[in-house]
Amino acid sequence: MSDDLKHTPLFDLHAELGAKMVPFAGYAMPVQYPLGVMKEHLHTRARAGLFDVSHMGQVILRGADVAAAFETMVPVDVAGLAEGRQRYGFFTNDKGGIEDDLMFANRGDHLFVVVNAACKEADVALMRAALEPGVTVEVIEDRALLALQGPEAEDVLAGLNPAAREMRFMDVATLELVGADCWVSRSGYTGEDGYEISVPTDAVEALARALLAHEAVEPIGLGARDSLRLEAGLCLYGHDLTPDVTPVAGALTWAIQKIRRAGGDRAGGFPGADVILAQLSGGAAMRRVNLRPEGRAPMREGVQIFADETSDTPIGYVTSGAFGPTVEGPIAMGYVSWDLAEPDQRLYGEVRGKRLPVTVLAAPAFKSRYKK
Structure with missing residues (x-):
């Protein structure tokens, strides 16, 4: 691998554990x-x-009107988010497209924002241009980020601090773990119950080793992270979401609260609002769907989708595809024409010159198991 790649604070531990390392988002x-x-x-x-x-970006936003200011960048309800809670959101552009998706938490006197690794420099520049000088944008450089996911995650983390049991999905709290103050959210990217833990860099190896010492815990790499999130119907930015995809086309309208929609008390006021609000009532040309290819052949990113076995014009394309170990078969995500995005719609993906059947799912292949 290139010597230009950045290392997370756990690079040496990964090597010790026998990890196969690959370039990803500059790391x-x-x-x-x-x-x-x-x-x-x-x-x-x-x-x-x-x-x-730890490759993800961690940012703190502070200011007297930080919630109102942040709402000028995202089409979600920031001001109504209770202290100690977290919410999913996304930055939009003037055409209504998604510049990045993110998580943000109300930590009382500030917002804590986590952005995708590949977008973090652009996101920070975007926030500084839109929010300063009224809001300070502080990039956190001295903390790592871990995710503990799975049905036994609660028991494992509660072994280090019993307060972890009291948290519910999307709660955030400061918990002492291995002697360090950690910013913990009950959330994740697998469809499983679990936690995401921002930990001081000088304590992250001790915390990782303490968690791995539990007989229920194994280290997990990017390969399984991708298949886990795909089974759960969770988007990967740069693949399933891009600056050309609106939240409506991306099937993310659930993340736009009523108060930010037409007729709401704080409707609009974010980039691309005219496009997004119009699509909320009228739909978009394409829509993101979860797909289940028949048989065993996977349908990878870039596979074209057709309405039938003989038509010449594709009506969609695959953005993510893999084998789903839990469902014991291929799974995919992609975009199809709005009128063909209904559950149980039978379509065809072209794989190596053959049209293979694929079905639009009513819900992700794996039903998420969050603790609500």
Whole structure:
């Protein structure tokens, strides 16, 4: 790998654990460990998996009107988010497209924002241009980020601090773990119950080792992270979401609260509002859907989708595709014409010159198990 790649604070631990490292978003990241992608995926579904996500961007926003200011960048309800709670959101552009998706938390006197690794420099520049000088944009450089996911995650983390049991999905709290103040949210990117933990860099290895010492926990790489999120119907920015995709086309209208929609008390006021608000009532040309290819052949990113076996014009395309170990078959996500995005719609993906049947799912292949 290139010497230009950045390392997370756990790089040496990954090497010690036998990880295969690959370039990802400018970092050397573990794609898998000796257990292998398939078993890592199934272990996370059955017990608990530990992910290093320190490549993500962590940002603190402070200011007297920080919630109102942040609402000028995102089409979601920031001002109404209770202290100690977290919400999903996205930056939009003037055409209504998604510049990045993100998580933000109300920490009382500030907002804590986590953005995608590949977009973090652009996101920080975007926030500084839109929010300063009224809001300070502080990039956190001295903290790492871990994710503990799976049905036994609660028992594992509660072994280090019993207060972890009291948290519910999208709660945030400061918990002392291995002697360090950690910013913990009950959330994740796998469809499983679990936690995301912002930890001081000088304590992250001690915390990772403490979690891995539990017999329920295995280290999990990017390979299983991708198949886990795809089974759960969770988007990967740069693939399933792009600056050309609106939240309506991206099937993310659930994340736009009523108060930010037409007729709401704080409707509009964000980039691309005219496009997005119009699409909320009238629809878009395409829509993101979860797909289940028939048979065993996976449909990877870029596969064209057709309405039938003989038509010449594609009506959609695959943006993510893989084998789903939990569902024991291929899974995919992509975009199809709005009128063909209904559940149980039978379509065809062209794989190596053959039209293979694929069905639009009413819900993701795996039903998420969050603790609400």
